[in-house]
Amino acid sequence: MDSAPNGERVGPGSGAAGLPLPERPARIDSDRSRDARRSAIAVAGLGIAALGLLAIVGRALQRSSPSTAMAGKRLSSSGARPEAEDAPDEERRPTVAAARRLNRAAGILAFSVLADSGLEHYRGAFKNRAMFVAPVVSALTLAISAHGLADARPIVHRLRHVVYALAGLTGLGGTALHVYNIRKRPGGFSWLNLFYGAPLGAPGAIALAGLLGYAGEWVRGIPAGPGADLFGLPAGRMLAGLTSGGLLAVTGEVWLLHFRGAFQNPAMFAPVILPPASAILLANAAVRAKGMDRWLTRRALRATALLGFAGTGFHAYGISRQMGGWRNWSQNILSGPPLPAPPSFTGLALAGLAALGLMEDHPDA
Amino acid sequence: MPEGRLDRYPGYDVLRKRDTPSWNDVTRRVIDARLAISDRPRFLSETDWATLQAICERVVPQPPDRPAIPVAALVDDKLCRDDGDGYRNAKLPRLREAWQRGLRAIDAEARVAHGTGFVALDGDAQDALLRAAKQGDLRHPAWEGMPSDVFFDARLLRDIVHAYYSHPTAWSEIGFGGPASPRGYVRMDFDRRDRWEAVEAKGGDEAEVRRRNQRVG
Amino acid sequence: MSDDPQQTPRAKDGRAPDVFHEGGWIPMREYRETDEVDFVLVGTGAGGGTLACRLAEAGFSVVALDAGPYWRPLEDFASDEVEQNKLYWTDERICDGENPLQLGSNNSGKSVGGSTVHFAMVSLRFRPEWFKARSLLGYGADWPLDWREMWHYYREVEQALKIAGPVTYPWGPKRPRYPYRPHEVNAAGLVLAKGAEALGIDWVPTPLATLSAPRGNSPPCVYRGFCTIGCSTNAKQSALITWIPRAIRAGAEIRDLAMVGRVETDRDGGRVTGVRYQREGRWRFQRARNVVVAGYAIETPRLLLNSATDRWPDGLANSSGLVGKNLMVQANQAVWGTMDEEIRWYKGPPSLALTEHWNYEDDGKDFFGGYAIMSQGPLPALWASTQAIDRDLWGEALIQEMQKYNHQVGLKIVGEMLPQERNRVTLADETDQYGLPIARVTYSWCDNDHRLIDHALRSMTQAMQAVGARELWEQRNDTCHLNGTARMGDDPRSSVVDADCRSWDIPNLWICDGSVFPTVGGVNPSLTIQAIACRTGDRIKALAARGEL
Numbered sequence A: 001m002d003s004a005p006n007g008e009r010v011g012p013g014s015g016a017a018g019l020p021l022p023e024r025p026a027r028i029d030s031d032r033s034r035d036a037r038r039s040a041i042a043v044a045g046l047g048i049a050a051l052g053l054l055a056i057v058g059r060a061l062q063r064s065s066p067s068t069a070m071a072g073k074r075l076s077s078s079g080a081r082p083e084a085e086d087a088p089d090e091e092r093r094p095t096v097a098a099a100r101r102l103n104r105a106a107g108i109l110a111f112s113v114l115a116d117s118g119l120e121h122y123r124g125a126f127k128n129r130a131m132f133v134a135p136v137v138s139a140l141t142l143a144i145s146a147h148g149l150a151d152a153r154p155i156v157h158r159l160r161h162v163v164y165a166l167a168g169l170t171g172l173g174g175t176a177l178h179v180y181n182i183r184k185r186p187g188g189f190s191w192l193n194l195f196y197g198a199p200l201g202a203p204g205a206i207a208l209a210g211l212l213g214y215a216g217e218w219v220r221g222i223p224a225g226p227g228a229d230l231f232g233l234p235a236g237r238m239l240a241g242l243t244s245g246g247l248l249a250v251t252g253e254v255w256l257l258h259f260r261g262a263f264q265n266p267a268m269f270a271p272v273i274l275p276p277a278s279a280i281l282l283a284n285a286a287v288r289a290k291g292m293d294r295w296l297t298r299r300a301l302r303a304t305a306l307l308g309f310a311g312t313g314f315h316a317y318g319i320s321r322q323m324g325g326w327r328n329w330s331q332n333i334l335s336g337p338p339l340p341a342p343p344s345f346t347g348l349a350l351a352g353l354a355a356l357g358l359m360e361d362h363p364d365a
Numbered sequence B: 001m002p003e004g005r006l007d008r009y010p011g012y013d014v015l016r017k018r019d020t021p022s023w024n025d026v027t028r029r030v031i032d033a034r035l036a037i038s039d040r041p042r043f044l045s046e047t048d049w050a051t052l053q054a055i056c057e058r059v060v061p062q063p064p065d066r067p068a069i070p071v072a073a074l075v076d077d078k079l080c081r082d083d084g085d086g087y088r089n090a091k092l093p094r095l096r097e098a099w100q101r102g103l104r105a106i107d108a109e110a111r112v113a114h115g116t117g118f119v120a121l122d123g124d125a126q127d128a129l130l131r132a133a134k135q136g137d138l139r140h141p142a143w144e145g146m147p148s149d150v151f152f153d154a155r156l157l158r159d160i161v162h163a164y165y166s167h168p169t170a171w172s173e174i175g176f177g178g179p180a181s182p183r184g185y186v187r188m189d190f191d192r193r194d195r196w197e198a199v200e201a202k203g204g205d206e207a208e209v210r211r212r213n214q215r216v217g
Numbered sequence C: 001m002s003d004d005p006q007q008t009p010r011a012k013d014g015r016a017p018d019v020f021h022e023g024g025w026i027p028m029r030e031y032r033e034t035d036e037v038d039f040v041l042v043g044t045g046a047g048g049g050t051l052a053c054r055l056a057e058a059g060f061s062v063v064a065l066d067a068g069p070y071w072r073p074l075e076d077f078a079s080d081e082v083e084q085n086k087l088y089w090t091d092e093r094i095c096d097g098e099n100p101l102q103l104g105s106n107n108s109g110k111s112v113g114g115s116t117v118h119f120a121m122v123s124l125r126f127r128p129e130w131f132k133a134r135s136l137l138g139y140g141a142d143w144p145l146d147w148r149e150m151w152h153y154y155r156e157v158e159q160a161l162k163i164a165g166p167v168t169y170p171w172g173p174k175r176p177r178y179p180y181r182p183h184e185v186n187a188a189g190l191v192l193a194k195g196a197e198a199l200g201i202d203w204v205p206t207p208l209a210t211l212s213a214p215r216g217n218s219p220p221c222v223y224r225g226f227c228t229i230g231c232s233t234n235a236k237q238s239a240l241i242t243w244i245p246r247a248i249r250a251g252a253e254i255r256d257l258a259m260v261g262r263v264e265t266d267r268d269g270g271r272v273t274g275v276r277y278q279r280e281g282r283w284r285f286q287r288a289r290n291v292v293v294a295g296y297a298i299e300t301p302r303l304l305l306n307s308a309t310d311r312w313p314d315g316l317a318n319s320s321g322l323v324g325k326n327l328m329v330q331a332n333q334a335v336w337g338t339m340d341e342e343i344r345w346y347k348g349p350p351s352l353a354l355t356e357h358w359n360y361e362d363d364g365k366d367f368f369g370g371y372a373i374m375s376q377g378p379l380p381a382l383w384a385s386t387q388a389i390d391r392d393l394w395g396e397a398l399i400q401e402m403q404k405y406n407h408q409v410g411l412k413i414v415g416e417m418l419p420q421e422r423n424r425v426t427l428a429d430e431t432d433q434y435g436l437p438i439a440r441v442t443y444s445w446c447d448n449d450h451r452l453i454d455h456a457l458r459s460m461t462q463a464m465q466a467v468g469a470r471e472l473w474e475q476r477n478d479t480c481h482l483n484g485t486a487r488m489g490d491d492p493r494s495s496v497v498d499a500d501c502r503s504w505d506i507p508n509l510w511i512c513d514g515s516v517f518p519t520v521g522g523v524n525p526s527l528t529i530q531a532i533a534c535r536t537g538d539r540i541k542a543l544a545a546r547g548e549l
């Protein structure tokens, strides 16, 4: 009776965007339940993501500890060739430090995208095969970021470069698909569809992850000394501008969703006030004369980074306020506030800090 | 008998969700009690009961390959509880009286027309008699002025159909999600189902669908 | 002692049920029957519940009685159509006329919270012109209220219930933004949306009195779709979980399982003195300075008629002879069909999308009034009996048709019916379990009603065809909501109460519920009932301040 093409059927294939992607789900035995398969993928994906995140955060906390470097390396070996060799003195080079911070930022963003798109596309029942692209690419990005973080050499890494570029393209393609999804719904570009259709801003986050990582690779390749530049512009300032824009874009998305939630809890205002404030401070720092005092900017960015994690805590509380609370997780994890979304602020704020660091280490950058 | 009835939701059993967050305690209590209703009359007399059973078999025929829904018992239970609707057409007596009179009148009509009670008629003859009731064509004194068409719509059809579709077996048959509290639903767009909803067979995929439905919960 | 809220009252001994917690209680002030309270209210639904809250918050002493039980939705509401019959007014009523009404689950509740406990939550404002239907549109009667004032009170109710509605509303004068954002629209609603777009008319996600985000102890809607048999989520902003807890906090007393049989008057019949009611098997009397009757459009006139005295042989407040007359239901016709796609309309509140186009567009109409079209999602037993009765489907044909449940869709109207004096509530000879004469409800459609219905069925058929629905069929025989029977007006000869819901005949007798509507409009009534109750509360406060109570 229903002859509509059954989009649920997953054949071996490539990403709909035409990208030759290793779509692991495609190879899973078609005899087994798709539901179970998807849950398994989701769980596995989240597991890997959590590991990656742990590695990244762990490194952020104790930068010089060899054991965390190991963790990063172990992880990186799953995503790319184990290329990260011993870190020479050059680890101290500011550009490399900045690059690794950017890797970390990209990784956190990628983690957020992985978990969020995995969940949201699971909610959307992976109706369209292209819906596998975002989680797969963000998983790659996450892995490659861990790799970059562990890598202390001042050498641009080809595979990382490619993956980050891929993430950027995925973001663009995803945005196009989400625009298409909204346009074809009754009402087109209406509030209703902005609220409940494919989220317009979400793919932008993976693009940002790609961009940050890509920038990290560039920065890494810049010779030490004054005049570090990116595309002919001072790298630090350029990055600060980029991050500032990213923060504002993500704030837009958060505003939309918190507006959908009628700002029912005053805490919901925090992520539409703090991040744009730090974005403005950061932008200001980017255009202002060198040598100015940037402690306020740094504070604001740090607070934004923390807010990203606190947000997940708030969202966990939000889920507990849904009917049935955590006991009804199978519904509420999907219909409650998205757990993995807020850390994207952390990622961006860390990128902002990296940019600040670069500007300070390279006063004329 | 309904042969070759299309089973759109093979393997789906809404009762499998009983112990999931889709059911709350009061729902479990209520449905357990409904499932425990035995197929015996508690209010109606044996004769009326037999007539009611025969009518139910015509109004909501059931397949032989699954336990039958005790439709007549559910109607009898409603009568037992005297669970009225809160209104009645002025041409009808109260709930219990209407049913008793209606069942006796239908049986009496059968005896006049065929010389035997309603229960003994074959399916076609039973259907014909019920259709005549629906048309308002039956006038036996046993109706005592109650119009057969009003009785047919407002009591006979309403109560029997309501009883059948208040049973979990019927919910499974139509792919209804069944009780839903505290857990409701997430996916509401066209062609979407949550994993705690029935999978519909599209033809040719019954075996696979059956397996998937056995995991719904 | 029985724990069954249908057998034993819960609001007693200085406490009332906490609707937000299983087995929970909140403290409640109690009055003695010998206390002459400022206000006793009969009924705690959209009208009575709201007014009880407003009066208590204004500092009056208030006792509100309801014949129904006091539920805790979390522990008492099953996801089951049969069980939840307990929410409805199922005491006997007799229906006749050319188009006998279906009552019970179709329109009247019996609970603390009244019919809002099982209503479908559609919360719409009147079109402004309807308040002057006679002078501006040429039919029905004028209301003694000004739409701008009502706009203010609509706002207040929308805020109080955190209505979730569209960000912008395409019809009528500008209205402030709804406090909560609209709900996601389910497939059944998207069918309406596509149909409307195909016809080139506007549609919106329905403004609903159920939460789209958390609020206090209420979680947001979980789209379980059992709204019309009671919301066990507490997302639905019924009077039971909004106005009533507020009223109790402000010092009102609620008495559940308290059936009022008579409003008593003093010796010369000039004033009412209180109400006689039955609770726990005993008839009692509560003294009061004012009585507000808010039992909905059947029980309100029944109580007034049952309270006849020598001085008022035709019933209280009935010198105009209009008590019980001009009963108005609303047209509730539908066009149903089947889609190729899975719809699964049991998910989500039943009417997530609507169009008010034909409420605001007068061109091309050969009838007075208007209608709104809403998407639908009937539960299985209701849906099966609808198909059985209205399509004459039974036997194998019915079973087969019901197999299409998850593919079926429908559009249904809430349409204006005109007031007619022949449509009325009177007393029958039969009595109920309390020994009180029951209501006889007489209803016949007029030509205008038929024309409106024909027009609506045509437009819904067009919309359904445009979206590719097949096997279309029309359901002609359905109505919903109850209004009229104690209309408000400017003239004691042609109305029962004035603009303040105060009866013309007895100054301390008030009527505040759906009964006071002079016309019904083409939208669901409860937002308007609550807005009127808020206004009445303000007016009473103002009158009291001037010593005019």
Ligand SMILES: Cc1cc2nc3c(=O)[nH]c(=O)nc-3n(C[C@H](O)[C@H](O)[C@H](O)COP(=O)(O)OP(=O)(O)OC[C@H]3O[C@@H](n4cnc5c(N)ncnc54)[C@H](O)[C@@H]3O)c2cc1C
Pocket: C042, C043, C044, C045, C046, C047, C048, C065, C066, C067, C068, C105, C106, C107, C108, C109, C110, C111, C112, C113, C114, C115, C116, C118, C119, C120, C121, C122, C123, C124, C228, C258, C259, C260, C261, C294, C295, C296, C297, C299, C300, C303, C481, C482, C512, C513, C514, C515, C524, C525, C526, C527, C529
């Ligand atoms: C299935 C359904 C869906 C609906 N959907 C909507 C909708 O989507 N939108 C909308 O606006 N409206 C809807 N309605 C209608 C809405 O619920 C009513 O219009 C509204 O609740 C009426 O308010 P009221 O105060 O006049 O009466 P009610 O809310 O019915 O309250 C009357 C109360 O008075 C009590 N009572 C009556 N007589 C006595 C007495 N003698 N003694 C003691 N207590 C007494 C009753 O028990 C009852 O609780 C719906 C109704 C139903 C049945």
Ligand code: SF4
Pocket: B184, C210, C220, C221, C222, C223, C224, C225, C226, C227, C228, C230, C231, C232, C233, C234, C235, C236, C348, C349
């Ligand atoms: S759909 Fe929403 S409003 Fe309706 S019963 Fe469920 S939770 Fe309550």
